[in-house]
Amino acid sequence: MHSLKHRKKLLFKLLKLTVRQMLALIIYNIMLIIAFLTLHSKHSPLVWLFDDKYVMNTGLTYYVDFRPGYPPLGKLPYTLLYRLFNNAESIMLFHLIVLNIILILLYKLLKGITTSRRAFIITCIVAAHYPMIWVTMFNPHADLLALIWLILSLYFIISSNPVGAGFSCGLGLLTKIYGALLLVPAFMLFKGWERVVLVSTFLTVVFLASLPFIALDPIMYLSVYVQHFFRGPSESIFALLDGYFLHTGFLHPTYEATIYFHQFLYIYTPSNIDHFRYSWSYPQLRYISSGLQMFFFLLFSIMSSRTHHSTQTALKMVSLAMISYFTFSAFWNPIVSIPFFIFLALATLDIKLSYQVLILVGFTIVDTLHIRIWFPGLPLGIHLGLLTVVVARAILISILLSVVKA
């Protein structure tokens, strides 16, 4: 762990690039901008910001009068852009900056633990990952920003820096809830007072950044986080086994977000078509999903603490812990595949490069198909389409596990 070549580099050095890397990044950016300008009239990201439109029209305040779907750091940048510019270009530009930071951080992280060539190839594959491009251009959700904190958390974990890890995990939670998960393997990897520092830094960041909302209406603020734990399944093997073929949010009136989540539960009878007030046809599936998630997540987290002196193995175990969390989750959507894909790349660094590339390309194809089934024109339809991608993903994960084991 402590033998990491580049651990002496401080955070600002992480973003330093060579001229060639800079050029590659510029060309990539230009390509994305051209694609965006060609397509954005068909798919404006602004349609997703209906809650911003609502709070603006009604004069309500986020996290005090109204609970959006994301924590403040994941939501407020979009609110700001919506209020200031109200156009798709500003969102795309913000995403592009975030995407550049993600790719640079990922490349630097990879370069610290594998060869430059491999780091470059894997970063290029991540950059070409279709959901990543799609989200950058059209989907103003917190997942892209959350990736920055995930990668930074990993960097600080393998650099044995509990302050940085706690800080990044805290910002991760404030962006998208799964960002806090890395706290568990980090806790396992750190020892003694490092653990106390990790947790206290995490709590300090989360509490201080949330202070205005906790002071004004803590119940509304907590509702933002709590609501996620009660959602139904979607687009996963568990969802399909339960007979749910819809997406990650059955339509509900926006005004419902002006009441607390526990109050919201009073106004609907649970139903097996309502993702937000879901009644499982086979309730045991949710326990199987959560049980498998917890078991494998903890197993790989504990295993990561046993990987003395090997940064790459520790990173692989941490990544496998996160992959387990996503794999056994009853909740999946094409956006979730983005962090999954990054962890996939990090978990497969010790296999032959060609195999790794094949696995990543396989997942890219499945994820691309997954996005496409929600748009008209694909002959598969939603039922057969979801079934195809879920089965294909399960096969790919099985191949991945057998290769990683080998």
Place this chain on the structure above:
Amino acid sequence: MKKLKLLAILLVIAMTLTSAVLGLNLLSFMTSDTEIIVSQRIVDINSPVVIKVPRINKYDRVYLILNATTIPYSITVNPKGVLIPLPLDVEGVEYDYAYPILMTRHFFFIANASGSAQIILNMQPKTPYAIKDVEGKTHVKVFEYVEGAKEYIGIDTEAVKFAENGYTQTVLVTPLNEVIQPDFQVSGEVKLLQGKVSYINLIIMTDTDWYAFNIVPSTVQPNITISFNVNAGSRELLGRTGEFLNKRGLFIALGIGLYSGQFNVSEAARAVVAVGDLTITNGGRSRVIRARVFNVYEMTYHLYIFRKFQPTFQHFLLVSALALEVLAFNYVTIKFWKRVKRGDGYIAQAF
């Protein structure tokens, strides 16, 4: 080192106590922050229905669900301005046609003052169908229409605001809640009495899709009765045939569309349609939805009063204390950790 350790322990105790008091305060609020009133009214369309909203505090949320199929002619609040209505908005679209609320009427308010209020409703007749706008905005009046011995549901729909595509669409929805079998068919008859329609569609709403079948074209002339039969062999507007088979059919609807281009500027964009009995056959069973209109009926309503947390001085004090404690604890732990690690050249890399 010992002093730091002691300070850290004291801070943990202080944080635990502060959080516990804060948590208990919030818990005690949460256990009594919802009041639900379920009641019934006999509705006579000639007299208003008054629903009392007792004991509200400023910023409380008031949610009224009416088990009514048609939108009231009017809704007012007494005293005026005590309850501010929030717009109906489903993911950015101003209609309440989301599946979980398709069969009922919803009104949501935020209290603008403390006290009590009355919600006064002038109701329309009841029909077997819930009537809702899914495109644009219309003003719909329901009436009874009899021709010979046949009863019809009369729908007088007038466009108030066309959607961006120039259309309005009003749907008459009835629940299905069955897996659609190969023998599935819906038959019935409709009639345009006055005005112009762009279309009347029969819509099958499943858990994943809508399938719309045109049963009345825009060229239809008034007073011609059109009988229809939609089944697995029928081709819907997107060219799909029988794709709904084996899917979960949730609702059956009749969609009445008006198109702005069909009306002159001086002309009211309006259509009066009569809907006859509808027969739904599925899995060997048939049921008939009678075309009946009720001017007097029983209506259940749910009134929810959701209390809004109002921070007190004690709450601010507790939150401020906790913030200071958390910050101090973090400072102490980092300092302690640095001292523990000092000398091995390791700390230099930390912040």
